[in-house]
């Protein structure tokens with residue numbers, strides 16, 4: 550197998566694995582996990598896993614198409630075609646249910662950035678390169694009214710597109726540092742990841758929540774996530790109780806933090822990529838400690 554194919558398959562495997570890890574992580578408020586389907590009537594964990602696995606060829610194609618290419622208009626438009634086809638693959642597997650649209654977008658861009666430069670293992674460098682790709686306009690993007698586009702206009706929030714174009718601030722400035730600090734503090738990995746999700750939820754203007762519940766629901770979710778962290782996080786008894794209260798609130802409001810879940814997956818992807826490339830002797834210039 551040639552180097553390009555090997556790298557593409559490795560990146561696709563990492564992306565799929567992080568989506569499976571995200572859905573398996575339990576207990577997540579409002580989201581599908583191993584205990585329940587959160588605030589979703591149409592999703593199950595089996596469906597989410599099938600959806601994640603169906604995306605392997607999509608991420609492989611994005612990586613192959615991006616191999617050793619610098620961010621450019623043509624790269625942006627090439628991967629947009631693959632990403633849009635990927636959304637159709639996902640909808641085919643799920644019978645029309647949106648499981649991973651945001652994840653195809655965010656992880657697709659990160660996979661593309663990582664494939665463009667095999668030496669890049671520093672997480673912020675990959676996110677910055679992904680942001681550069683996202684800032685090129687996709688001239689062929691069909692004009693569609695989506696949940697995200699509707700609430701972005703009403704509430705003036707950046708949404709998934711803005712998050713990427715700003716170099717993934719919730720991933721690089723919140724999620725990754727939180728994960729590293731939690732590990733340094735000896736917090737068990739599952740709790741560390743749950744705390745990362747809560748840290749992102751406490752700050753993100755998640756268009757999934759805004760679409761279903763408006764600004765009041767978003768503020769309630771941010772406050773509740775903050776409460777869990779202020780109580781000591783999910784590895785403490787007080788934090789666990791606050792998490793149960795947050796889950797109850799979210800079920801009453803029937804809102805789900807789908808955007809935060811995607812950005813947790815992005816954190817896990819960059820973390821796994823850095824490990825992979827450091828182990829292979831790549832140039833690690835980030836400040837992650839293991």
Ligand SMILES: CC(C)(COP(=O)(O)OP(=O)(O)OC[C@H]1O[C@@H](n2cnc3c(N)ncnc32)[C@H](O[C@H]2O[C@H](COP(=O)(O)OP(=O)(O)OP(=O)(O)O)[C@@H](O)[C@H]2O)[C@@H]1O)[C@@H](O)C(=O)NCCC(=O)NCCS
Nearest residue numbers: 629632648649650651652657695696697709712756807808
């Ligand atoms: C740029 C696109 C992402 C299109 O985005 P758009 O602004 O049009 O918005 P949406 O189509 O609504 O999708 C955005 C999805 O991104 C996630 N998300 C939300 N907020 C944020 C945020 N602040 N930062 C990052 N990511 C965010 C979220 O995805 C997750 O939730 C999904 C379920 O959402 P939804 O359908 O709203 O909720 P339901 O509960 O199912 O619906 P209701 O019951 O309420 O009706 C789930 O998929 C999670 O993944 C948002 O949904 C991009 O798609 C695009 O342009 N693509 C074109 C292809 C391309 O260029 N690709 C290049 C790279 S491959």
Ligand SMILES: Nc1ncnc2[nH]cnc12
Nearest residue numbers: 572580581648807810811
């Ligand atoms: N675990 C999850 N549950 C519901 N929606 C999601 N979108 C991304 N991950 C999700």
